[in-house]
Amino acid sequence: MLMVSSIVYIFLLSSSLGCTCEEVKLKIKDLNEHIVCYLCAGYFIDATTITECLHTFCKSCIVKYLQTSKYCPMCNIKIHETQPLLNLKLDRVMQDIVFKLVPGLQESEDKRIKEFYQSRGLERVIQPTGDDAIPDATGLPYTSFDHSKAHFYRYDEQVSLCLERLSSSLAGKDKTKLTLQQKFVRCSVRAEVRHLRRVLCHRLNVEKQQVQMLFNNESLPDHMTMKRLWLSHWFGKAQPLVLHYTIKDKRSR
Numbered sequence: 001m002l003m004v005s006s007i008v009y010i011f012l013l014s015s016s017l018g019c020t021c022e023e024v025k026l027k028i029k030d031l032n033e034h035i036v037c038y039l040c041a042g043y044f045i046d047a048t049t050i051t052e053c054l055h056t057f058c059k060s061c062i063v064k065y066l067q068t069s070k071y072c073p074m075c076n077i078k079i080h081e082t083q084p085l086l087n088l089k090l091d092r093v094m095q096d097i098v099f100k101l102v103p104g105l106q107e108s109e110d111k112r113i114k115e116f117y118q119s120r121g122l123e124r125v126i127q128p129t130g131d132d133a134i135p136d137a138t139g140l141p142y143t144s145f146d147h148s149k150a151h152f153y154r155y156d157e158q159v160s161l162c163l164e165r166l167s168s169s170l171a172g173k174d175k176t177k178l179t180l181q182q183k184f185v186r187c188s189v190r191a192e193v194r195h196l197r198r199v200l201c202h203r204l205n206v207e208k209q210q211v212q213m214l215f216n217n218e219s220l221p222d223h224m225t226m227k228r229l230w231l232s233h234w235f236g237k238a239q240p241l242v243l244h245y246t247i248k249d250k251r252s253r
Contacts, residue, residue, distance in 0.1 A: 028101065035098045037061055038074050043102050045109055047095040051087045053077045056094055063088070092157055100231050159226045160240035161185045163196070165247070166214060178204050178247045184240060189227035193220045196243070206247055214244040 037044055039061035046059035055074045057065075065073055066084045079087045099106040165179045180203060187195070197211045204211075213220045215233060226241070234241045 031101065035094075035101060039065060043105055044095060044098045047091040047098065048088050049091040049094070050079055051089055052079050056091055059088075059090070096231060096235065100235065106228075106231075157189045157227075158186055159189050159191075159230060161187065161196075161226070162240040162242045163200070164242060164244050166217075166244045178206070180204070187226065189225065189230070191226050192222065193224050193229075194222035196245075197222070200245055204247065210248045212246045212248065214246065217244075 035043055037058045038055070039057055042058070044056065044058055047056050048059040048062055049056045050062070050072055053072050053075050055072055057073075062073075063085065066079070066088075070080060070082075070084050071078055161184070163180055163183050163185060180200070185196075185199070193213050196213055197208060200206070200211045201208050215229065220229070220243075230241055
């Protein structure tokens with residue numbers, strides 16, 4: 001595992017220990033030297049660290065720079081004799097911290113990526129609604145794409161989830177029937193709450209309108225991504241991220 005700057009350790013330590021110390025307010029400019037790319041002077045996007053010296057840059061910036069150099073742009077250490085790209089590693093911890101510290105940065109980057117693909121004819125085809133989505137052998141619904149233009153996310157960062165039925169909603173003979181036997185799920189951080197609802201619908205054989213996803217007894221919006229949920233409520237905690245669900249009675253809808 002890569003070492004990261006002291007700001008990362010402080011941030012993780014306070015999150016994991018639930019620090020109750022006096023609140024310290026810092027201006028974002030005071031942290032810029034830790035979260036701004038030396039090459040482009042912007043906040044890290046796809047933060048990537050050189051394993052030889054632990055300096056971090058935007059992925060696109062450092063990859064482009066190393067096309068003409070074998071040395072770190074900050075400390076001038078030789079990264080690799082012939083293939084410097086081999087000594088680069090994505091720093092997901094640093095990237096998560098940057099997104100958490102800089103308001104609106106993640107949303108802005110997601111929008112920029114979406115516009116990039118749409119401008120090149122790679123936009124996503126509208127998914128089937130309701131129960132029309134066809135599940136694959138694993139019970140996960142296929143996403144409707146134009147496969148000649150599709151952009152696949154097989155190398156996405158993954159998150160582990162634990163889907164527990166809310167104990168207060170367990171009742172009588174439905175307890176086993178409407179409870180997942182395999183409650184652990186691993187999915188892309190781009191997966192949304194609505195995708196989890198579809199998985200539950202298929203595996204429990206219930207209608208979409210009956211399923212509600214919860215975190216800390218609060219209902220989750222359909223379009224919230226696992227990335228946003230994890231950064232907002234689970235940052236610094238060990239995986240899996242625990243979510244709850246309830247199954248409403250058809251007659252109560």
